[in-house]
Amino acid sequence: MIFWQKDKADSFFKNILVFLAMLGPGIITGSVDNDAGGITTYSVAAATYGYPILWTMLPSFIALLVVQEMNMRMGACTGKGLADLIRENFGIKVTFWIFLGLLVADIGNTATEFAGVAGSMDIFGISKYVSVPLTAVAVWILVTKGNYKISERIFLLFSVCLLSYVVSAIAAKPDWHQVGLAFVHPQIQYDKNYLIMVLGIVGTTIAPWMQFYMQSAVIEKGTTMDDYKLALADVVIGCIATVAVAIFIMVACAATLHVNHVTINEAKDAALALKPFAGALASSIFAFGLFVASIFSATILPLATAFYICEAFGFNAGIDKRVEEAPQFYTLFAAILIIACVIILIPNAPLIAITLWTQDINAMLLPVVLISMQLMVNNPEIMGEHVNNKLQNAVGWSTTIILIVLTVLLMVLPAFDLFKAH
Amino acid sequence: MKLFLYFSQTIGLDILDSKGQWVARLHDIAMNPYSDIYPKASELIMRRGSYRREYAKVSWEDIVYIEDEIRLKIPAEQINFSKEIPKCDFTLRRDIFDQQVVDIDDQRVVRVNDIQLLRAENQLYAAHVDVGLRAIFRRLGWMGMVDLIVFCFNSKSPYLTHEDLIHWKATQILPKLGRMKSVLKLDVSKSKLNSIPPAALADIIQDLDIFARVTVFKSMDAVLQNRVFTDMTLSYKEELIDQLTEDEVAQLITNIPADEATDLLMKLPREKTHHLMGLLGTETNKKLRKLLSFAKDSAGGLMTTEYLYLKADATAADGIKKIKDNINFPGTIFFLYIIDDNHKYLGTTSLRRFFNEDPQTLLINTCYPENIHVSTDASVEEVALLLERHKSSSIPVLNAQDILQGIITIDDVLEELITLAWHQYKEKL
Numbered sequence: 001m002i003f004w005q006k007d008k009a010d011s012f013f014k015n016i017l018v019f020l021a022m023l024g025p026g027i028i029t030g031s032v033d034n035d036a037g038g039i040t041t042y043s044v045a046a047a048t049y050g051y052p053i054l055w056t057m058l059p060s061f062i063a064l065l066v067v068q069e070m071n072m073r074m075g076a077c078t079g080k081g082l083a084d085l086i087r088e089n090f091g092i093k094v095t096f097w098i099f100l101g102l103l104v105a106d107i108g109n110t111a112t113e114f115a116g117v118a119g120s121m122d123i124f125g126i127s128k129y130v131s132v133p134l135t136a137v138a139v140w141i142l143v144t145k146g147n148y149k150i151s152e153r154i155f156l157l158f159s160v161c162l163l164s165y166v167v168s169a170i171a172a173k174p175d176w177h178q179v180g181l182a183f184v185h186p187q188i189q190y191d192k193n194y195l196i197m198v199l200g201i202v203g204t205t206i207a208p209w210m211q212f213y214m215q216s217a218v219i220e221k222g223t224t225m226d227d228y229k230l231a232l233a234d235v236v237i238g239c240i241a242t243v244a245v246a247i248f249i250m251v252a253c254a255a256t257l258h259v260n261h262v263t264i265n266e267a268k269d270a271a272l273a274l275k276p277f278a279g280a281l282a283s284s285i286f287a288f289g290l291f292v293a294s295i296f297s298a299t300i301l302p303l304a305t306a307f308y309i310c311e312a313f314g315f316n317a318g319i320d321k322r323v324e325e326a327p328q329f330y331t332l333f334a335a336i337l338i339i340a341c342v343i344i345l346i347p348n349a350p351l352i353a354i355t356l357w358t359q360d361i362n363a364m365l366l367p368v369v370l371i372s373m374q375l376m377v378n379n380p381e382i383m384g385e386h387v388n389n390k391l392q393n394a395v396g397w398s399t400t401i402i403l404i405v406l407t408v409l410l411m412v413l414p415a416f417d418l419f420k421a422h
Numbered sequence: 423m424k425l426f427l428y429f430s431q432t433i434g435l436d437i438l439d440s441k442g443q444w445v446a447r448l449h450d451i452a453m454n455p456y457s458d459i460y461p462k463a464s465e466l467i468m469r470r471g472s473y474r475r476e477y478a479k480v481s482w483e484d485i486v487y488i489e490d491e492i493r494l495k496i497p498a499e500q501i502n503f504s505k506e507i508p509k510c511d512f513t514l515r516r517d518i519f520d521q522q523v524v525d526i527d528d529q530r531v532v533r534v535n536d537i538q539l540l541r542a543e544n545q546l547y548a549a550h551v552d553v554g555l556r557a558i559f560r561r562l563g564w565m566g567m568v569d570l571i572v573f574c575f576n577s578k579s580p581y582l583t584h585e586d587l588i589h590w591k592a593t594q595i596l597p598k599l600g601r602m603k604s605v606l607k608l609d610v611s612k613s614k615l616n617s618i619p620p621a622a623l624a625d626i627i628q629d630l631d632i633f634a635r636v637t638v639f640k641s642m643d644a645v646l647q648n649r650v651f652t653d654m655t656l657s658y659k660e661e662l663i664d665q666l667t668e669d670e671v672a673q674l675i676t677n678i679p680a681d682e683a684t685d686l687l688m689k690l691p692r693e694k695t696h697h698l699m700g701l702l703g704t705e706t707n708k709k710l711r712k713l714l715s716f717a718k719d720s721a722g723g724l725m726t727t728e729y730l731y732l733k734a735d736a737t738a739a740d741g742i743k744k745i746k747d748n749i750n751f752p753g754t755i756f757f758l759y760i761i762d763d764n765h766k767y768l769g770t771t772s773l774r775r776f777f778n779e780d781p782q783t784l785l786i787n788t789c790y791p792e793n794i795h796v797s798t799d800a801s802v803e804e805v806a807l808l809l810e811r812h813k814s815s816s817i818p819v820l821n822a823q824d825i826l827q828g829i830i831t832i833d834d835v836l837e838e839l840i841t842l843a844w845h846q847y848k849e850k851l
């Protein structure tokens with residue numbers, strides 16, 4: 001009797017363990033996705049347009065799910081990273097330009113993360129000339145000297161911190177009826193700024209580097225097609241978590257800033273502006289969440305970028321290698337970190353321009369990466385029997401095409417403005 | 423005429439027919455891997471059109487020359503284009519270019535940036551693969567510029583003087599995508615991998631993606647498989663057996679040293695361990711079941727049940743015969759353990775101690791004078807201290823009734839201590 005019970009408890013526990021072990025790539029990717037850039041975009045959008053802009057989270061969710069599922073399937077099917085697959089199937093020239101774009105965009109992205117660190121620490125009265133270099137050093141130590149245990153704890157802390165936005169949102173006492181209404185009856189405006197904002201939201205949710213990260217994480221887990229169902233569950237949960245956190249950020253800002261007609265330009269402004277409406281605690285929690293999200297992404301981004309580039313060009317890479325063993329890897333990692341740091345520390349640096357440029361490069365890169373993915377995921381020589389089915393293709397291609405159209409619009413619209421001005 | 427040319431520079435060359443008319447561009451070169459030491463070009467694959475591409479292949483015999491352009495002996499009408507890329511066993515662009523290969527000399531996995539072709543009597547051979555940075559710039563078309571910049575900074579830079587070429591003989595091609603049946607039979611040059619020591623080979627295959635890992639592993643013979651598997655890291659072992667059939671796993675577990683097999687079984691989920699145990703032969707099953715019952719870091723968990731033993735009445739001649747009979751024994755053969763009829767431990771002797779004795783000498787009289795042994799619940803540290811104090815490389819493990827349970831060899835202790843030391847080192851950081 002006792003043995004039987006023990007066995008049962010054991011197997012239930014084991015099922016959870018197996019699930020937790022598989023659980024990972026999707027959720028981690030989703031969490032990294034809500035970085036400083038994401039938080040900024042979500043809070044600015046919600047402060048400007050209020051609850052009605054919440055509907056954008058639905059298409060973002062679908063696009064995110066479709067793209068991540070493809071990444072997971074490609075990783076599980078081939079056992080290779082996206083960088084590897086692009087190099088092996090499209091040759092060195094395509095690879096080179098994609099990765100040059102990715103490098104530049106990720107330097108910009110990392111700079112945005114450091115801007116998040118600077119902004120959030122500013123709220124606590126710490127100058128950026130102190131907080132940014134200290135963060136960079138901390139990141140370097142964590143990566144070169146850290147071990148798995150510490151990283152894991154830091155990650156757990158980070159996940160908990162994302163819940164802080166739920167607290168902020170509830171403290172803001174939102175009108176839940178209106179929140180629900182925004183999803184059921186989406187109200188869409190047809191002007192340029194609105195369109196840019198929508199694209200910004202979708203674009204920040206699906207960043208090009210994420211696809212590379214997701215696929216590497218899947219391989220790291222040793223996922224194969226036998227584990228497809230568990231891996232799919234992880235992707236779905238990860239996407240839901242990402243979008244849920246984004247919704248809470250938006251709700252917090254919509255309930256306080258939009259209702260009181262406060263417009264903001266940065267995530268830091270959102271934290272500051274929350275104070276009079278939702279209390280000092282909500283404001284501090286928001287700032288702290290921003291700080292942790294920034295520092296986490298500032299670690300992952302340069303590391304991941306250095307890793308893919310080395311992977312694609314056949315250099316040794318990985319934090320388990322010593323500096324002499326993987327010089328290119330560490331040089332790239334240090335370079336991204338230092339350049340991003342310096343950009344933020346330049347007095348009167350045009351931060352908003354840098355953010356916009358980074359978003360533009362991301363937006364240009366995304367269609368290239370998505371088209372490469374679509375071509376590979378439909379190639380039976382790569383995927384065997386696991387090529388996209390008709391439904392997956394329909395959703396995949398329409399996501400790709402809509403994103404491309406929106407991106408082109410975003411690039412073309414400012415040009416129209418120029419014409420009007422003259 | 424240059425002796426060597428790079429494959430990247432031949433891609434896209436214009437192909438002219440016997441009348442000098444443009445036909446297509448070079449797309450790929452098919453090779454005959456069985457021909458010589460170096461694979462010889464057997465066919466060329468060409469393409470035309472940009473939106474709707476069409477491909478065709480031409481046998482190497484139909485080529486007049488290959489220079490800045492390729493001239494054919496046949497007229498364009500004899501070439502049949504189709505939408506599909508013609509099927510070939512082994513082609514440079516599909517199977518090697520941009521792919522990962524194993525560098526046998528340096529024992530590492532590398533990515534091919536270019537292929538150096540050797541031209542001899544109008545034949546092309548694949549001579550080297552280029553894995554250098556310079557090959558990347560060559561393919562981007564920036565080699566001249568980058569060379570000049572590097573030259574200005576340091577005219578003797580290794581970037582300019584040293585070429586990262588791997589000889590074809592030292593290049594092991596990998597199955598392109600593991601989950602597909604590889605067109606190229608891996609065993610063509612299996613012997614190349616066989617020349618790498620098992621420990622290095624274990625490192626190499628851990629660097630490959632999971633599917634290539636399985637294919638390469640399956641291409642090895644059983645003896646090599648056992649040795650490579652033994653040398654792999656535990657988590658990779660776990661991943662690998664997920665991809666093997668039950669029979670293959672049972673075979674592996676039976677043939678690797680019992681203590682390694684125990685370590686693996688302990689790491690697996692319990693249901694899986696149960697299932698695997700059911701597949702093993704009774705002997706192995708009994709042996710492993712016993713080992714599995716001990717705590718992992720105790721002497722019982724460290725020990726192996728693979729040791730040579732003889733009864734108390736055995737002579738030096740019996741001892742030598744025992745060793746000769748067990749020359750392929752997976753455990754140590756230099757020590758013999760003397761036991762009574764109840765398997766009670768009496769003493770340890772070594773080859774060195776009885777080798778030169780009179781064949782009639784009883785082995786029990788050649789045993790070590792100091793009787794060192796540990797109990798099954800002794801800790802790693804205890805075992806290590808005893809081994810060090812007696813300058814010994816193995817130690818018998820006894821239960822409370824002095825019955826011999828197994829032996830611990832120094833490599834198992836080292837493995838455990840290195841892990842411990844590594845953890846402490848990491849904690850300190």
